[in-house]
Amino acid sequence: MKRIYKIILRELHLWSKRPIYLLGSIGVMLASAVFFLTFLGEGLPQKLPIGVVDLDNSSTSRNFIEQLDATQLGQVEGFESVPEARRKMETGRICAYVVIPEHFDEEVQAFHCPKMGVYVNTMNPVIGGALSYKDILFMVNLTNGAVQRQVLRAKGVNEDEIMARIQPVTLDAHNIGNAPTSYAYYLGNMILIGILGMSILLVVSYSLASELKYGTSKDLLALSGDSIDITITGKLIPYTLLFTSLGVVIQLTLFGPLHFPLKGSIWAVILSTLLLVMAYEAIAVFVVSMVPTLRLAVCISALYSVLGFSFAGFTLPIESLPVALQGVSWLYPLRFYYRFYVQEAIFGTGFAGWWNCCVSLLVFLFVPFVGRTRLYKAYKYQLYPRN
Structure with a gap:
């Protein structure tokens, strides 16, 4: 625990020296929230x-x-x-x-x-x-x-x-979960959470890969007693707390002052946010372990996170995609968060409706173990180019 605590303090010290960490998290989310919630403030773009x-x-x-x-x-x-x-x-x-x-x-x-x-x-x-x-x-x-x-x-x-x-046939439409037909209700939450996932991938992958770029990974391993597990745990704890807090603030703002529909429990939605944050962090660790160079890791993270918007299913139903692409949607945590959000916030089905989404998000936490040894060797021997 002392080693983890020392790594956490080291990471917080890096935040104070490099503003990019806070700008890439708090700054990006604040700007995105102001823009999209203002743009969709009346439910639809006007004029x-x-x-x-x-x-x-x-x-x-x-x-x-x-x-x-x-x-x-x-x-x-x-x-x-x-x-x-x-x-x-x-x-x-x-x-x-x-x-x-x-x-x-x-x-x-x-x-x-x-x-x-x-x-x-x-x-x-x-x-x-x-x-x-x-x-x-x-x-x-x-x-x-x-x-x-x-x-x-x-x-x-x-x-x-x-x-x-x-008009021989008259339609009597009843919009379930979105009576005013507001675009903000299904776009606002998903866009902001999707941007949160993008920020997690970019910031965490940058944090992990920058240790290799600046040649500080050996010092970090020495601080953890040559344990890659303690190293990654200590580095990720501050980001988990930061991004989960940002996600919770977004949810409380949407379901509180902005009165987004919520038929289920706010605690369940917060749970889904925590699982999403950890899932994206796990993917960031996996990306850096497979591509231990800063430039490529950040580029791959950006591409992956952008594609997540397409495969989440909130703009185009996944069932409308070709069968091969429907399977690709399982590779994105945002897809399972969207299903969780619909079941809990829109329909209020409770645990029976979203337990499988929780399991799917938890599966992502095992992905970093695939490249655990590779990341350890990269941190210890620094055999990869730094540019």
């Missing part, structure tokens, strides 16, 4: 800039533009020509633009199905693409219904029959 090129200039096209501008998501900006709108979208000034063709009103009134061009900025598919396209498509459907209603009224059809023709 996305959408361009409109009106080549018809009819009452129908002007009404469509007014209705599109009145929506919660869209803010319309008019353009005289398609090249002008395209240039604005290429420079990121607008998320999408709509081209209303000539004779639009005439073809609508004659039921000739005019074609309206919609061009989306795919550089930002979540915000610029999906949301703006959804807003435009919604207004197109409303315009179509309004025109049909006007024509049927002129033919003397009563209101009940008109509505039955325009």
